[in-house]
Amino acid sequence: MNILIVGTGYVGTTTGLIFSEMGHQVTGLDLDKNKIKALKAGRLHFYEPGLEDLLSKHVTAETIKFTKKAKKAIKENDVIFICVGTPKGTDGSADLTYVKNVAESIGKYMNHYKVIVTKSTVPVGTADLVTKWITESQEDPIPFDVVSNPEFLREGSALQDALNPDRIVIGTTGEKARAIMKELYKDFNCPIVETNPKASEMIKYAANSFLAMKISYINELARVCDVLKINVNEVSRGMGLDHRIGPHFLHAGLGYGGSCFPKDVNALIQIAKENETALTILEKVVQVNEALPLTLIEKLKQALGGDLNNKTIAILGLAFKANTDDTRESPSLILIDRLKAEQAKVKVHDPIVKIDGPPEQFPSIEETVAGADALIICTDWEVYKHLDWASLKPLMGQPNIFDGRNMLDKELVEGLGFHYVGVANH
Numbered sequence: 001m002n003i004l005i006v007g008t009g010y011v012g013t014t015t016g017l018i019f020s021e022m023g024h025q026v027t028g029l030d031l032d033k034n035k036i037k038a039l040k041a042g043r044l045h046f047y048e049p050g051l052e053d054l055l056s057k058h059v060t061a062e063t064i065k066f067t068k069k070a071k072k073a074i075k076e077n078d079v080i081f082i083c084v085g086t087p088k089g090t091d092g093s094a095d096l097t098y099v100k101n102v103a104e105s106i107g108k109y110m111n112h113y114k115v116i117v118t119k120s121t122v123p124v125g126t127a128d129l130v131t132k133w134i135t136e137s138q139e140d141p142i143p144f145d146v147v148s149n150p151e152f153l154r155e156g157s158a159l160q161d162a163l164n165p166d167r168i169v170i171g172t173t174g175e176k177a178r179a180i181m182k183e184l185y186k187d188f189n190c191p192i193v194e195t196n197p198k199a200s201e202m203i204k205y206a207a208n209s210f211l212a213m214k215i216s217y218i219n220e221l222a223r224v225c226d227v228l229k230i231n232v233n234e235v236s237r238g239m240g241l242d243h244r245i246g247p248h249f250l251h252a253g254l255g256y257g258g259s260c261f262p263k264d265v266n267a268l269i270q271i272a273k274e275n276e277t278a279l280t281i282l283e284k285v286v287q288v289n290e291a292l293p294l295t296l297i298e299k300l301k302q303a304l305g306g307d308l309n310n311k312t313i314a315i316l317g318l319a320f321k322a323n324t325d326d327t328r329e330s331p332s333l334i335l336i337d338r339l340k341a342e343q344a345k346v347k348v349h350d351p352i353v354k355i356d357g358p359p360e361q362f363p364s365i366e367e368t369v370a371g372a373d374a375l376i377i378c379t380d381w382e383v384y385k386h387l388d389w390a391s392l393k394p395l396m397g398q399p400n401i402f403d404g405r406n407m408l409d410k411e412l413v414e415g416l417g418f419h420y421v422g423v424a425n426h
Helices: 010-021 033-040 051-061 070-076 097-109 126-137 158-163 175-184 197-228 232-240 261-274 280-303 331-341 365-369 389-395 410-415
Strands: 002-006 025-029 064-067 079-082 114-118 144-148 168-171 192-195 312-316 345-349 374-377 400-403 419-421
Touching (some): 002 070, 010 025, 010 051, 010 064, 010 079, 010 158, 025 070, 033 051, 097 114, 114 175, 126 197, 144 175, 168 197, 280 331, 280 374, 280 400, 312 331, 312 365, 331 345
Parallel strands (some): 002 079, 025 064, 168 192, 312 345, 374 400, 400 419
C-alpha cells in the first residue's frame, strides 16, 4: 500500500519504518525542515536503539521518503496515519491542535477515498472530531473512514515492540476501512482487537494508566517496606511470579516519566471529570509519583546534616529511563530543580542526553563525581551498574550513594566504604 505518515517524531518515524520493512511504500510528512533534512540523510533526530540502521536501509532502498509538501503527499497516498503530538494542556487534557490541523489539511487536499488513521494518543471521541474537521474542510464530498489504531511502543525497545506487538487494536465502524487495516497488518503474528473508535481510544489510555498505577503501587509499598526494614525487591519478585500480576512495572524507584504515562494518566483523569465522574485511584497514582523525588531529597538532607546549601550533588542519568534520550517528565529534572532550590551545587552526567546547562554537564563519570558530597543514580543505564566504585570513592568529597533505581549491589558498595541508600533495599 501507499502509506502517508503525518508527523515524523518518535511514533511516526517508527511506524513508517515498520511498514517499510513489511513491504509497503511509505512517505513521511513533517513541517519541520530540520527533521526532514536529517531523515532524508538517514539520521534520526532522537535516540532509539536499532532504528537508525533501519532508517538508513529504507532510505537507501527508497521504500521510505520524506517531504514537507502536504498537498502532494495527501493526494498520492491511500492510507494516512496521523502521528502528531498531543501535548498536555493547562487543565491536564490532551491538546488536539496539531491533530485538527492535519485533519483540515486532509479534508482540503484529499482527492479520492482514503483511510485516516489516528495513531496519536487522543481522548475518547477524537475519531468523531477528526471526521467532523475533515468533512468541514472538504470543498466537495469525498468518502473516507477514520480509524483509531493506538500505538503501544516502549521507548528504548520500540523496534522490537513494533515488529512483535502484543496486540493490534483497530477501532472503526467502516467495513471497508476494517478490511484495509486487516490487510495492512496481515503479516503480524498477534491478536487483533476489532472494536469501535471510542473503545480503541480508551484502550490506550486505560493500558498506560494501569501500568502507571503498578509503578505507583510498588513505590508506595516501598515506603512501608522501608519502615519495616524489608527489601522491596524481594517483595516485587514474590508478587511478580504470580501470573495474574506479572513482574513488569513492579520495580521501586523514582517513579514514571517520559512522554506517555504522565500525560496519559492526567488526560484520562480529565476525561472522567469532563463527564462528571472521578478516577480517584488514578488521582492518587499521580500524587504518589510526584512525591517520590521529594522523598529522596529528605533522605539526602538527613545524610548530609539536614542542609543541602553549598553541598555538591552528582546526578547520574538525565533520561527518564535507559536506552532513550527522552527527558520529558524525567524524575532527574525534578530532582535537579529541587536541589537548586535548596542551594546545592549540581553536576550531571548522561551517556546519551546532552544539555547546554545549567547545571553543568561533564563528559566523564569521574569528572561528575569529583568532589561530590553525594551521587544520585536517576537513570538505569547499564554503564552505571558496572562502574569501578573502588576507583570512584577517593574522588568524592563524601562517599554517599543514593540509588534511585535499586540497580547496584548493595553489599559490594557498602563493603567498599560507601554509605548506600536505595529504595527500601534492605
